[in-house]
Amino acid sequence: MDCCPPFTRRRDAAATRGAILDAALIRFAAESYDDVGMRDIARDVGVDAALVSRYFGSKEDLFVAVLDGCDNGSTLMSGDRATWGQRVARELVYERKPESKLRGMLIMLRSISSAKASELVQRSADERFHGPFAAWVGEPDGAVRARLAAGLIMGIAIGRELSGGFNMTTEQCELMCSRLAVTLQGFIDG
Template identity: 55%
Template sequence: MLAPCQRPRNAAATREAILKAANERFAAESYEQVGMRDIARDVGVDPALISRYFGSKEELFGAVLNSCGDASELLSIPRAEFGRHIAEDLVYGEKNEQKLRWLFIMLRSISSSSVACEAVKCASQTNFYRPFTDWIGGEDAEVKVRLAAGLMMGLKISREMNGGFDLSPEDSRKLCGRIAVVLQGIIDA
């Protein structure tokens, strides 16, 4: 008699499926609302398996934040072209659902839980602010990073909230040019 077909075990695929489900849950709900059992049910695994791969809910949330990416793409832009490149992306770039999801995860989480807020702070420092500060270097690098990041995030959120900047081609060009000058000025100051 043949044994019933079983799904082959693949630890890496299971871990990735758990991380993806957690990403979806944390994007849709606050940190406090997300339960390990809910994520396990989404993936079709036992909740104990999540603990085996990630440990606690806090550690799973940290893994989600670390999967959000880092500053490497940003820091690969030649320094002299930084302002122009970022401005063009902010004004004309395609909508990136994944980056928006990660931004929403962070924004939703910082107001829902002190544990989540601390995790966001730690991941942001490690994955974005510290590498960006090192890349800028020099005097007042931390101040420059906070100013540039605030401008970039604010414009990104504003664009997505409104489905674009809703400007004429001429005004879009002007906006792009001004953003480029301001961002390059921050970096070069």
Template identity: 40%
Template sequence: MSAKTTPGPAADRRKRDAAATRQAILDAAVDAFTRHGYDGVGVRDIARDAGVTAMLINRYFGSKEELFAEAVEVSFAPPTVITGTGSELAERTARTLAARTAPEAEELGPFLLTLRSAANPRAAEIMRDAIARHAGRRLGEELPGDDAGMRAELMLAVQAGVWLMRRVLGTAALAAAPPEELARYVTLLFQVLDPPAAEAGMPHP
């Protein structure tokens, strides 16, 4: 019986290099899809930005669609606006939304990726599934009642609408709104959709 061999330094290095290459491709894809949308960028463009060949992207991810799905997953998985739990969910999420949609705030990548890719039916399906799996699930777990899923999506719609009008369109009143005042009104909206939060104390503008 031959003795088992363990991977040596060369094998470990190849694994590290492969992981680094895959990560570089994924980082380039997230950036490209966020800036240009699903239909606005090709595999060759992402390969160029990542410093690899298009063939290597296909080797690691299989296709542009599969690469997009992974880019969406890593973009949508971390909490972006939804903060707080229980009775603090409505107010803390409203405050985070007000702060992160301020004109001087850093761009919200997942929102831009959604806006710029939604016209493609398959991209929209991938993003819809990711929203349900991450932000929708987090909210749904916090909200009581049989219609929690619908109310969770309404809260997400408010978030997306505030971001769109305040940051993308720059409508006058929302763009100039003081964060504290905006947060108070958004909290009221969220508390309508989350009765326990309203019972804990509804703020008055």
């Protein structure tokens, strides 16, 4: 007589949810919102599509959860405000973006072609980044200055990643960094 109950596989809801989010992040960074299906994500994780829906509801809800898990740029608002432009310029010119930040950027870029995804990205960016950044910049016209700074930062970051770096001499990089620092700081100081 067997005294032990039959073996049952332990379920780990948090791990499954995390695996679904990771798979969705990879899919949304690699393909447009409209081309990603819940079944694709479920297959990547090895679960049934119904389970993905049970955890996240709709594809829209899953996409929002992925956006919420991406870097929101809050580190931009940390540190000494007087040296902000210098810090950000140095990071833009000399530091490679971690893969997690690149995926978030790719998701935003790929979302432009989808009306629904674009709307979700805009709402998330306004709530999680642009609003807090504008408040941090402060009045007068904090929203304008924050948008200008964010646009310049994103443009330079995307340009760097697209070209694989700046392909400039050390002196040129230093010149770029110093000029960029002054410009960025000007947006903050008003």
